[in-house]
Amino acid sequence: MCQLLGMNSRLPASLTLSFTGFSQRGGCTDHHADGWGIAFFESEGNLPGKAARYFVDKESASTSAIAQMLRSYPIKSHNVVAHVRKATVGAVTLENCHPFVRELWGRYWFFAHNGDLKEFNPPLHGSFRPVGSTDSEQAFCWLLQELNKSHATVPSVQELTHTLAELVPQISQHGTFNFLLSNGQALWAHASTKLTYVQRQHPFCKVQLKDEDVTVDLSELNGPDDRLVIVVTEPLTTNETWVPMENGELLAFVDGEPVARALCKATxxxxxxxxxxxxxxxxxxxxxxxxxxxxxxx
Amino acid sequence: MCQLLGMNSRLPASLTLSFTGFSQRGGCTDHHADGWGIAFFESEGNLPGKAARYFVDKESASTSAIAQMLRSYPIKSHNVVAHVRKATVGAVTLENCHPFVRELWGRYWFFAHNGDLKEFNPPLHGSFRPVGSTDSEQAFCWLLQELNKSHATVPSVQELTHTLAELVPQISQHGTFNFLLSNGQALWAHASTKLTYVQRQHPFCKVQLKDEDVTVDLSELNGPDDRLVIVVTEPLTTNETWVPMENGELLAFVDGEPVARALCKATxxxxxxxxxxxxxxxxxxxxxxxxxxxxxxx
CATH class of the missing domain: 1.20.5 (Single alpha-helices involved in coiled-coils or other helix-helix interfaces)
Structure with a gap:
């Protein structure tokens, strides 16, 4: 199974801590060694940026040179989508590494998926076609195609959540569809079987990383105005209150807190x-x- | 003025040599210090890959940590598009760094432009919209929109060159439009004022880099089956036969040689x-x- 990591923050937040623990899952503490990827919108000063940065590798995230650079690079972002892949469908090639990136309405969109879909072959007649061979990229292309039909330009986060809630069951009826999606304005998370999140805000505590024998004092890394949400497949720490998402739950996070919610029930x-x-x-x-x-x- | 660098090769070719000299132009030997970028299709074994790798930075290419990683990373590619930017239009933000990337017909497309366009405001009613504020990204979006109207799926290199030759004058009438374009199958280059290329093949010689006091023996880096073309704004070496492209000339390169040519005359x-x-x-x-x-x- 693959692992997802998403972050949404009120202020520009460093990726280093979360990505360090998460990237250990690419071969060291877990068996996810079939490629990994991270996509994020680099903050512009204190504002969420529109520019996409996007790094993927076929090599295990625990040993990859690009992952190594990212662990030491002072990246700041409001919205991050990352993925460590265990191939279930599609060959292990670079074009099959999540997250996938497309442009719609003059904004980049990132998408990463955990799960697999059975007999999902939607008609793709629009301008979004998969480059690789995964069901995940197909689902992403179909979502963008249908969003593009429903709105002429970027809608509000609430409107987009509403449209997504109508579209998601048409995919999730085909199997496990845990996903993260971001356009730099918000982070959307949908749990089909397994996603959990934690909100971090003042007063910040010391956290014990699950994947490394390390304790980190978040109060040293954050100020009183910081607030952020981390969404993952499996909790990254052992002493924080991780909230498991319900089956079919779709959440939109802005400024480090959930701002819209819908239930996407599928048979x-x-x-x-x-x-x-x-x-x-x-x-x-x-x-x-x-x-x-x-x-x-x- | 910005500088362009493109490469098309019959076999997977290392970027290191060309990128090393070229990236010096981002601040050391030239005044192009307003951002840089490189996009390439990573080869899969001996075949041209479909997967896009894409690195941009606002920091000068001569000092950027990402550029540093790329200079030492053993990247092999059949098709490369790179750019060092001197901002003339649009703010210096990450989303304005070339090359730009989009997907069309299930393939990624890279585009980098040198020059500036006056009063070019084409109707963008399709699925390609600029994320940043440059005339270059606008031109790219319009090109893809019009290509998408002309073909239902990826056409042959000859057909695509023909369609491009019809579209390019509609842009180049608005100003300087030197550009590089690649979809991983070919590299297209159009010279409005300034582009030059060199073909390297067996027997390989020693070349003298223009931007560094270094001589490189290409016969040590290449085998008898290697053949590649480098297209740049200004020659990278002082002792090779660089062929200046004509004004309005559009060339398509495949397997390290020109395979299609058209003249795009614009008033x-x-x-x-x-x-x-x-x-x-x-x-x-x-x-x-x-x-x-x-x-x-x-």
Whole structure:
């Protein structure tokens, strides 16, 4: 399974801390070694920027030279979408690495997806076509095509959330569709099975990273006006209150807090339902094997 | 004035040499210190890849951390478009750094422009809109919009050259329109005033870099099957045969050689003609001042 990381912040926030822990999942503390990517809007002074920066690599994020540069580079952003990929559909090529980037209404859009879709072959008659072979990029192209039909220019965050809520079930009925989307004005997160978020604001505490044996004092990195939200597949820290998103929940974050919410209820297609049942069975078997292993080791 | 660098190669070619000399123009040996960018299709084995890599920076290419990484990173590509920018129109922001990237027909397209356009405000009713404020990005969006109208999917290089030759004069009548364009299958170059190219193939010689006091033996870097073309605003070496492109000449390069050619003749609009006359006057005055300075110094 892939892992998603999103950030939305009121003030320009450094990526270094979150990306350091997250990128460890690309090969060191997890088995996600099939490519990774990060896309963000570089802040312009204290304002969210429109310019897209976009780095992907096929090499594991824990060893990649580009990831290494990013961990030491003083990047500041209001909106970030990152992804570590475990290939399930599509060959492991650079063009299949998330996040994907397109322009719509004079703004760049980033999209990263976790999950897989069964028999999802939407008609793509518009100006957005996949370059790679993933169901994820296909879903992104279809979303932009349909958004483009619904609005003539960038709508408000509330309006866009409303339109997304109408579109998402048409995709999520085909399988697991956890995703992050950003246009630099907001970060949208949709949970089909697994996404969780934490809000950080004054007073900031010391956090214990889950992927490294490190404690970080957030009060040293943030001021009283800072406020940000981190959305991830699995919590990055062990001592913060991570809020699991509901199945079908769509949230829009602006200025480091949720500003719009919708529920996207979908009934799985028979093929998608069968795949979900199979996956649950496999996960239960894996958990049972792990429990047995721990018991015998104790 | 900005500087363009393009490369088209039969086999995957390293960027290091050309980019090293070219990036010196971002602040060290020239006054182009207002941002730079490079976009390329990373080769997949010996084949031209479809995946886009794209690095831009507002910081001078001679000092930028990203440029530093690129100079030491073993990138191989069949098609490269790079740009060092001296802002003439539009604020110096990251979203105004060339090359620009868009997707059309399931392929990424890179575009970089040198020159400036007067009163060019085309109707952009399609799915390509500028994110920044440059006339260059506007021209790129209009080109893609019109290409999209002319073809339903990626046409042959010859067909695309033909369509471009019909479209280009509609832009170049508005001013200086030297540009590089690539979709990973070919590199297109159009000279409005200033572009020059060199073809390198077996037997490879020693070249003397113009921007650094360095001689490089190309036969040590290339094999007998290598063949590539470098297109630039100003020659990168002092001892190779650089071919200046004609005014209005459009060339398509594939496998390291020109495969299609067209002449794009445009009559400048009165405003563009006046600007061109003014520029020529200024350049003549600058040359005269330089000559006087050299004489008095001698």
């Amino acid at each position: 799985l297609t028979p093929v998608a339902a069968a795949a979900a049942a199979q996956r649950e069975k496999e996960e239960a078997a894996k958990a049972a094997a792990l429990a047995a292993c721990c018991t015998s080791a104790a | 400048l609009t009165p405003v563009a003609a006046a600007a061109a006359a003014q520029r020529e006057k200024e350049e003549a005055a600058k040359a005269a001042a330089l000559a006087a300075c050299c004489t008095s110094a001698a």
